[in-house]
Amino acid sequence: MTATSPAEVNAIPLRPMGDLLARLGRSAEAILIPLFALVAAAILFSIFLLVLGKSPAQFFSLLWLGGFGTPFSWTNTLVRAGPLIFTALCVAIPARLGMVVIGGEGALVLGGFAAAAIAIPFIGWAPPLVVMPLMAIAAILSGAAWIGLVGVLRHYRGVNETIASLLLFYIAVAIMNFFVEGALRDPGNPNKPSTPTIGKENMVGAIPGLDVHWGLAVAVVLAVLVWVLMNRTTFGFAARITGGNVRAARAQGLPVGRLIVISCALAGACAGLAGYFEVAAIQGRANASIAAGYGFTGILVAFLARQNPLAIIPVAIFLGGITAAGGLIQRRMGMPDATVQVLQGLMFLVLLVSETLYGRIPFLRPRSA
Amino acid sequence: MIDLAVSRRNILKGGAALGALGLGSGILPLRSALAAPLTIGIVYVGPRDDFGWNQAHAVAAEALKSIPGVTVVEEENVPETDAVSKTMESMIQLDGAGLIFATSFGYFDPFMLAMAEKYPDVQFRHAAGLWTDKNPKNAGSYYGYLDQAHYVDGVAAGLATKSNKLGFVAAKPIGTVLLNINAFTLGARKANPNATVQVIFTGEWSMPVREAEAANALVDAGCDVVTCHVDSPKVVIETAESRGVKTCGHNASQAPLAPKGFITGAEYKWITIYSQFADALSKGETLPNFVRGGYDKDYVQNTAYGAGATPEAIKAADAAKADMKALKPIFVGPLKDNAGKEVIAAGTEHAPYDVWLEQTNYLVEGVVGSIT
Numbered sequence: 001m002t003a004t005s006p007a008e009v010n011a012i013p014l015r016p017m018g019d020l021l022a023r024l025g026r027s028a029e030a031i032l033i034p035l036f037a038l039v040a041a042a043i044l045f046s047i048f049l050l051v052l053g054k055s056p057a058q059f060f061s062l063l064w065l066g067g068f069g070t071p072f073s074w075t076n077t078l079v080r081a082g083p084l085i086f087t088a089l090c091v092a093i094p095a096r097l098g099m100v101v102i103g104g105e106g107a108l109v110l111g112g113f114a115a116a117a118i119a120i121p122f123i124g125w126a127p128p129l130v131v132m133p134l135m136a137i138a139a140i141l142s143g144a145a146w147i148g149l150v151g152v153l154r155h156y157r158g159v160n161e162t163i164a165s166l167l168l169f170y171i172a173v174a175i176m177n178f179f180v181e182g183a184l185r186d187p188g189n190p191n192k193p194s195t196p197t198i199g200k201e202n203m204v205g206a207i208p209g210l211d212v213h214w215g216l217a218v219a220v221v222l223a224v225l226v227w228v229l230m231n232r233t234t235f236g237f238a239a240r241i242t243g244g245n246v247r248a249a250r251a252q253g254l255p256v257g258r259l260i261v262i263s264c265a266l267a268g269a270c271a272g273l274a275g276y277f278e279v280a281a282i283q284g285r286a287n288a289s290i291a292a293g294y295g296f297t298g299i300l301v302a303f304l305a306r307q308n309p310l311a312i313i314p315v316a317i318f319l320g321g322i323t324a325a326g327g328l329i330q331r332r333m334g335m336p337d338a339t340v341q342v343l344q345g346l347m348f349l350v351l352l353v354s355e356t357l358y359g360r361i362p363f364l365r366p367r368s369a
Numbered sequence: 370m371i372d373l374a375v376s377r378r379n380i381l382k383g384g385a386a387l388g389a390l391g392l393g394s395g396i397l398p399l400r401s402a403l404a405a406p407l408t409i410g411i412v413y414v415g416p417r418d419d420f421g422w423n424q425a426h427a428v429a430a431e432a433l434k435s436i437p438g439v440t441v442v443e444e445e446n447v448p449e450t451d452a453v454s455k456t457m458e459s460m461i462q463l464d465g466a467g468l469i470f471a472t473s474f475g476y477f478d479p480f481m482l483a484m485a486e487k488y489p490d491v492q493f494r495h496a497a498g499l500w501t502d503k504n505p506k507n508a509g510s511y512y513g514y515l516d517q518a519h520y521v522d523g524v525a526a527g528l529a530t531k532s533n534k535l536g537f538v539a540a541k542p543i544g545t546v547l548l549n550i551n552a553f554t555l556g557a558r559k560a561n562p563n564a565t566v567q568v569i570f571t572g573e574w575s576m577p578v579r580e581a582e583a584a585n586a587l588v589d590a591g592c593d594v595v596t597c598h599v600d601s602p603k604v605v606i607e608t609a610e611s612r613g614v615k616t617c618g619h620n621a622s623q624a625p626l627a628p629k630g631f632i633t634g635a636e637y638k639w640i641t642i643y644s645q646f647a648d649a650l651s652k653g654e655t656l657p658n659f660v661r662g663g664y665d666k667d668y669v670q671n672t673a674y675g676a677g678a679t680p681e682a683i684k685a686a687d688a689a690k691a692d693m694k695a696l697k698p699i700f701v702g703p704l705k706d707n708a709g710k711e712v713i714a715a716g717t718e719h720a721p722y723d724v725w726l727e728q729t730n731y732l733v734e735g736v737v738g739s740i741t
Contacts, residue, residue: 070462070463072458072462073463075455080452080455181541192475282450283450289450292450292452324455327447328463330444330445331442331443337444337445
């Protein structure tokens with residue numbers, strides 16, 4: 001029984017203050033460093049433009065105009081952001097477990113195909129209230145199975161998940177082509193092998209007041225849910241422990257294998273949903289066109305967002321805007337389509353390099369250890 | 370003092386606004402003072418310099434740019450998804466396009482049709498024979514009968530071969546591709562009844578690795594002339610040239626790729642259609658919804674003869690061109706497929722504009738290979 005000194009009493013309420021400062025510093029770091037990386041990429045890209053004899057000022061003003069400058073540009077941007085959120089989640093969820101899954105496009109293709117295929121026997125007579133959920137479930141399940149398989153291969157067979165998911169993308173396209181050019185081919189479409197159309201009544205409509213389909217809203221809600229799952233539940237906590245140190249997680253008695261497979265399946269379900277919307281809101285049928293590259297741009301989105309599901313939303317909109325403006329830049333500046341990809345590639349590189357800056361910027365580091 | 374500061378700020382603001390205006394005028398298309406200026410938007414599915422389908426359109430776009438009052442805006446590598454709707458919409462909203470050429474098969478349904486309904490004042494034309502009168506009236510199709518040019522290729526190839534074995538690298542076994550293979554074969558066998566055409570399907574519109582493998586396999590099998598129907602014939606032509614065999618082209622001119630062995634090639638001549646459309650619009654006339662034709666309308670052509678063409682091949686091919694211009698039918702009965710089944714009865718013929726040809730689902734006698 002010793003008397004507490006006034007200093008110690010004061011120290012207790014002070015500690016949360018210190019924590020708050022440290023947390024502020026960390027979140028400032030998480031915003032400032034990517035921002036710095038983007039500015040650096042923009043400067044490097046301007047040098048690239050100057051070397052080509054093009055005006056960076058014109059480029060960036062066109063980027064603004066085409067991506068965000070008019071109401072139409074916003075529609076154009078948001079339409080592209082929706083699928084990017086889904087496919088970025090497909091990268092971000094396994095990333096929490098330390099896995100780099102880059103084959104989201106495969107789950108997207110297979111999900112879209114499954115949705116179109118399951119609808120075939122119901123077209124024309126079943127009510128949309130039955131067909132639409134059925135299609136969505138088929139897409140979710142097949143996407144989940146596809147990337148879940150990557151998790152299984154990784155955990156039980158030691159196959160590298162990056163390579164496996166990439167190669168499985170080619171298999172997914174081959175599976176779709178096999179059916180689309182064979183058993184499930186629409187005889188009414190002789191020159192472009194496709195499944196039969198799902199019918200206007202089974203299509204997903206636009207969000208009222210916006211010329212953007214419901215996929216965007218679902219994607220935003222899903223990103224928030226994934227954030228809650230990964231940051232506010234025991235599942236997410238266990239997943240992050242596993243990502244930090246697998247052996248430590250095992251020693252703690254965490255079911256590492258199950259965590260890996262479930263996370264991969266969740267990731268695949270997100271990409272599968274992207275495929276569902278590509279078929280049900282845009283194409284109306286499955287064919288080779290559903291592999292439009294969203295799965296691959298999603299990788300960039302997830303890395304730019306540092307695998308944070310909430311940050312994925314603005315980053316997807318940002319990259320959607322860059323892609324949306326790409327066409328305008330091509331047309332006005334007479335530059336090839338690859339120009340915007342050069343910018344995206346530079347951003348990706350600078351961002352990866354900037355990862356080393358974390359914890360090294362003096363004024364962002366909490367003073368007391 | 371305060372007033373001065375404020376006014377200085379205002380001056381800065383004004384300067385910024387002026388700068389923005391200057392920038393803006395550079396960005397926004399300056400309305401031409403010429404009568405009925407027209408902005409034409411062209412959308413490509415691949416790169417404009419692919420030595421194939423897209424290049425054939427891009428060459429025409431270049432020629433369009435020289436027409437006074439016509440501004441051409443182009444966008445390449447636009448996938449067949451929502452992106453193409455947004456590209457068309459962006460051309461209309463931001464560039465003021467009044468005529469859109471959508472040049473890839475998958476752009477038509479649902480994307481171009483939806484845009485045509487949304488923008489009834491803009492004209493939309495699609496490069497394939499898909500439009501029907503149930504579709505919007507401001508939309509339409511245009512198409513060239515490339516099988517006629519492939520027939521001419523075949524005539525020249527049949528006379529340029531020494532082994533009597535010709536090779537054909539094909540993308541997918543669908544109607545338009547089969548029609549071209551058949552026309553090439555009929556041309557070759559008309560000039561040289563001993564000629565056979567061996568076909569290999571790659572299964573994809575663009576799959577360079579498999580196209581190179583197929584070209585090599587055909588040369589290994591003894592073919593001394595190789596042609597193709599894939600999106601970009603570059604790989605096939607270059608591979609064949611490096612193996613020392615002769616080649617016939619497809620879609621656009623590949624003559625620069627094969628200085629030693631190029632015979633001739635089947636080319637689209639989109640500029641004929643494009644300039645007719647531009648002309649009609651600037652005069653305030655309505656555009657036809659459905660335009661199709663071949664040699665007779667100058668919609669297709671053959672590449673200028675290369676070093677691989679022999680004098681007799683040139684003579685026969687020129688005669689074949691005259692036949693095509695005169696609308697002489699290629700598909701004349703009795704005609705058997707390569708399994709021995711009769712596909713056209715004796716006494717029946719299918720003239721160039723016959724839609725029956727577009728439903729081709731067989732390979733004619735003389736083709737080595739199968740669809741399945």
